[in-house]
Amino acid sequence: MSKKNRPMTIGALAKAANIGVETIRYYQRRGLVTEPEKPFGSIRHYEEQALERLHFIRTAKWLGFSLDEIGGLLILQDGTHCDEARTLGEQKLTSVRQKILSLQRIERALDELVHECRVQQGSVYCPLITSLHDGLEKFSPEERP
Amino acid sequence: MSKKNRPMTIGALAKAANIGVETIRYYQRRGLVTEPEKPFGSIRHYEEQALERLHFIRTAKWLGFSLDEIGGLLILQDGTHCDEARTLGEQKLTSVRQKILSLQRIERALDELVHECRVQQGSVYCPLITSLHDGLEKFSPEERP
DNA sequence: GTTACCCCCGTAGTCAGCTACGGAATCAAG
């Protein structure tokens, strides 16, 4: 039950990972993906490993890690640095949660304003605009970093 | 109960908003902050209003809005058409809600990983790292962008 | 074996969002 480890060209790899060839080469330059040896005057071939690495990068990026941070995670790859990896994850988690809270406050504010606007239709003054004038202050005063 | 509206120089404004002078000027060029009239061959003075504007921009930026999007939000404050304002507000509301949902998915994924990491302490393999490897399939397979 | 596509590699451009530079004018302290 082992997957075929058939090597592929950079184009095939890019297609398999659903990213651009140039992006892969950029990751190589950044040291996030290792460039395989070039067979005598020929074309490089990539193993399944490279595809997994690209998945790793894509997922970590989705989680909000920067390429530099991903580089940091890759160093921890041998699995023996769980503490450090967890710390990185916890930091990301904290900032994500802060963003969610702030967005929820904005959501409530916008929702209220839009709602008032609909009720008040036909009036000369736009409640949304007038409320925004000083109204946003009560929704996010000092919680702003 | 009205605050003193003492005007300040751009330097004082920058200090008050805790951002750089150059950044303010950049926002002016982008049309996010209006540049006050320059008194006869002299120095511009900024009102409290400008400071509030900068707070607004900073908050919205931290929440992940681009400067262009912030420009859109600011039209709500300067505009005179209720319909347009409401429409913009509704669009923003929709995108804010999408952002919240995305961040909540990210939060769940990170939270589970960090949790597994803590439970698994002492193991040879780090669950966070291995999950990144496997592409986080079990958390949110096809909803990843 | 020719043709069309793909790879290699370096360099350069893009986009967002700043950040810095530099020289002239202006203001504030002493």
Added chain:
DNA sequence: CTTGATTCCGTAGCTGACTACGGGGGTAAC
């Protein structure tokens, strides 16, 4: 009135994450 900090303004540079270009060479389908 001098000195030293600010302001003004235009333009240029930087970071992060790509994306494109171009010329030369390999590969594979017919």
